[in-house]
Amino acid sequence: MKRKEIAKFFAGFAANQVLTHGAFAAASVQFSLFGITYSQGLNTIAAGAWAIILLLLTYYAWIQR
Numbered sequence: 001m002k003r004k005e006i007a008k009f010f011a012g013f014a015a016n017q018v019l020t021h022g023a024f025a026a027a028s029v030q031f032s033l034f035g036i037t038y039s040q041g042l043n044t045i046a047a048g049a050w051a052i053i054l055l056l057l058t059y060y061a062w063i064q065r
Contacts, residue, residue, distance in 0.1 A: 007061035014054035021047035 024031075025043035032038070038046070 004061050007057050011057040011061055014050050014057055017050040018047055018054055
């Protein structure tokens with residue numbers, strides 16, 4: 001497999017994370033997973049971090065030549 005195809009796969013995963021954490025932050029959902037409590041603030045930070053990762057993967061996979 002080529003590296004760009006792998007980056008496309010992980011870009012899809014990152015997009016899923018952006019939407020999930022963004023929706024949880026918008027709905028003020030709070031939950032605990034593996035001992036980490038995801039509050040509205042942490043979900044907002046996670047959505048932002050995943051959005052940056054998504055932009056970097058998208059640039060590498062589709063835009064960069």
